[in-house]
Amino acid sequence: MTVISNLLEIFEYRFFINAFLAGTILAVVAPLIGQFMVVKRYSGLSDGVSHVALLGIGIGLILGIWSSFLGIILAVAVGVMIEWFRVKKILKPETSLILFIVGSLSVLSILQQKIGLGRSIESLLFGSIYVVDTRSLWLISMVGLVLVSFLMLNYRNIINTVFDEEIAMSMGIKVGVVNFALVILASVVVAISVDIIGGLLVSGLMVIPVATSFQYKLGFVKSHMLSVFFSVFGVWCGLVLSWFLDIPAGASITLVGLGIFLLSLLLNLDQN
Amino acid sequence: MTPIVKISDLSFGYGEHTVLDGLDFELVEGEYVAIVGENGSGKSTLIKLILGIKKMNSGQIELFGRQQKKINEWYKIGYLPQGSGQKIAEMPITVREVIENGWLNPKGLNKQKRLKQVVELVDINDVLGKLIGDLSGGQRQRVFIARSLINNPKLLILDEPTSGIDDKSRKSLFTFLKELSTTTDISILHITHDLDGFDQIVDRVLCINKTTLCDERAHYEHIHK
Numbered sequence: 001m002t003v004i005s006n007l008l009e010i011f012e013y014r015f016f017i018n019a020f021l022a023g024t025i026l027a028v029v030a031p032l033i034g035q036f037m038v039v040k041r042y043s044g045l046s047d048g049v050s051h052v053a054l055l056g057i058g059i060g061l062i063l064g065i066w067s068s069f070l071g072i073i074l075a076v077a078v079g080v081m082i083e084w085f086r087v088k089k090i091l092k093p094e095t096s097l098i099l100f101i102v103g104s105l106s107v108l109s110i111l112q113q114k115i116g117l118g119r120s121i122e123s124l125l126f127g128s129i130y131v132v133d134t135r136s137l138w139l140i141s142m143v144g145l146v147l148v149s150f151l152m153l154n155y156r157n158i159i160n161t162v163f164d165e166e167i168a169m170s171m172g173i174k175v176g177v178v179n180f181a182l183v184i185l186a187s188v189v190v191a192i193s194v195d196i197i198g199g200l201l202v203s204g205l206m207v208i209p210v211a212t213s214f215q216y217k218l219g220f221v222k223s224h225m226l227s228v229f230f231s232v233f234g235v236w237c238g239l240v241l242s243w244f245l246d247i248p249a250g251a252s253i254t255l256v257g258l259g260i261f262l263l264s265l266l267l268n269l270d271q272n
Numbered sequence: 273m274t275p276i277v278k279i280s281d282l283s284f285g286y287g288e289h290t291v292l293d294g295l296d297f298e299l300v301e302g303e304y305v306a307i308v309g310e311n312g313s314g315k316s317t318l319i320k321l322i323l324g325i326k327k328m329n330s331g332q333i334e335l336f337g338r339q340q341k342k343i344n345e346w347y348k349i350g351y352l353p354q355g356s357g358q359k360i361a362e363m364p365i366t367v368r369e370v371i372e373n374g375w376l377n378p379k380g381l382n383k384q385k386r387l388k389q390v391v392e393l394v395d396i397n398d399v400l401g402k403l404i405g406d407l408s409g410g411q412r413q414r415v416f417i418a419r420s421l422i423n424n425p426k427l428l429i430l431d432e433p434t435s436g437i438d439d440k441s442r443k444s445l446f447t448f449l450k451e452l453s454t455t456t457d458i459s460i461l462h463i464t465h466d467l468d469g470f471d472q473i474v475d476r477v478l479c480i481n482k483t484t485l486c487d488e489r490a491h492y493e494h495i496h497k
Contacts, residue, residue: 159373160373163359163360163363163365164353164359164360166320166325166353167353167374169323169324169325170324170325170346170351170353171374171376172343172376214364217403218364219364219365219366219401219403220363220364220369223364
């Protein structure tokens with residue numbers, strides 16, 4: 001009874017309810033878009049974009065404007081630039097990602113030392129359950145709605161594009177538009193996840209549940225559903241652990257996710 | 273009769289390197305045409321230009337009597353790309369999903385009925401629930417043939433369909449295409465670097481020779497003596 005009452009007690013705090021709701025929405029949308037990025041071998045994008053989103057949030061904190069929103073704007077701009085570099089064959093994504101990561105972190109560290117962000121670098125890098133306000137929760141809800149609607153309306157076009165662009169083009173699918181839309185949506189999801197999960201760990205939310213579901217060899221749609229299940233379970237457990245153990249939310253969510261992955265790997269060793 | 277494919281004065285190149293130069297070609301309904309040529313001669317480029325995957329430098333391509341840029345009846349075209357299935361062999365996608373994802377909702381056809389038909393046609397009933405990566409090269413290719421036929425297309429484009437498959441699968445493909453071309457009015461464009469017996473079932477053999485098409489089976493036979 002004590003465990004249950006302790007669990008229920010944390011839902012008396014508004015900030016935890018916000019984090020719980022936001023975390024649940026992110027847990028649904030991150031693997032939904034993440035599975036396409038993994039299949040496209042483009043999951044590294046989330047790593048690069050998250051660091052740029054961190055810079056946006058940092059500048060927003062200094063200027064006293066809506067930091068999450070600024071994070072999204074910068075993340076989308078960089079996501080589009082990385083895709084544009086790829087399409088125009090100016091730079092390969094893995095190269096441009098490194099440029100943006102080191103550039104963002106360098107500027108961020110200078111800003112923190114010279115001006116101060118008003119928030120610890122640790123919470124930006126590893127996530128915190130205390131920072132999701134009602135406005136951010138609304139933003140995350142809206143993004144979740146847009147992303148789920150987009151994926152539902154364009155599921156077949158996206159699958160064909162990520163698997164084989166030539167076949168997709170032979171079906172009349174506007175591959176360039178689909179690719180840019182995917183990159184923009186992935187960038188937005190990464191940017192809005194940074195507060196809770198942290199800039200260094202956010203890519204885990206997009207990749208770990210997907211890698212876990214792939215171990216069960218169930219086909220694309222079932223893998224998609226299973227990855228959402230693992231992701232939601234991991235985020236719920238991670239948030240509760242973060243509260244009770246007083247550890248960063250991003251770290252606890254990531255470690256729970258990795259635990260489920262390892263278990264799934266062992267359970268399916270004979271299949272693999 | 274309106275040609276299924278009509279190409280007029282088509283040219284394509286990269287910078288100063290000309291791949292195709294002033295090419296003319298027609299494919300009519302029910303016709304099975306093979307285009308042969310050495311590796312790098314521009315065969316696959318021609319297909320990509322027909323499908324709009326690459327943009328031509330000049331000339332005109334018409335599909336089903338309309339300019340290629342303006343067509344939206346993509347369900348009329350079935351495409352089997354070179355090395356089909358290689359890219360997705362490691363992906364967690366079932367055979368059923370691979371075929372169903374090719375569905376473009378053509379008028380008058382029922383998806384499940386059509387799926388059953390094409391699956392039986394290429395004899396892959398027993399692997400429908402398996403992951404594509406768990407199949408052999410030959411089986412995988414049959415899956416992609418089923419996918420290319422799911423919309424009951426008027427035009428089937430095959431890019432090197434015998435590459436990367438064993439002799440048994442090649443014979444099975446031969447029998448299948450012979451049956452398909454004689455029992456339906458589908459037009460087939462078959463690109464290959466080596467006809468390898470398929471010249472027995474095609475209506476015409478064209479060869480890409482120094483950036484243009486030469487319309488002669490004799491030429492092909494001559495260079496392969």
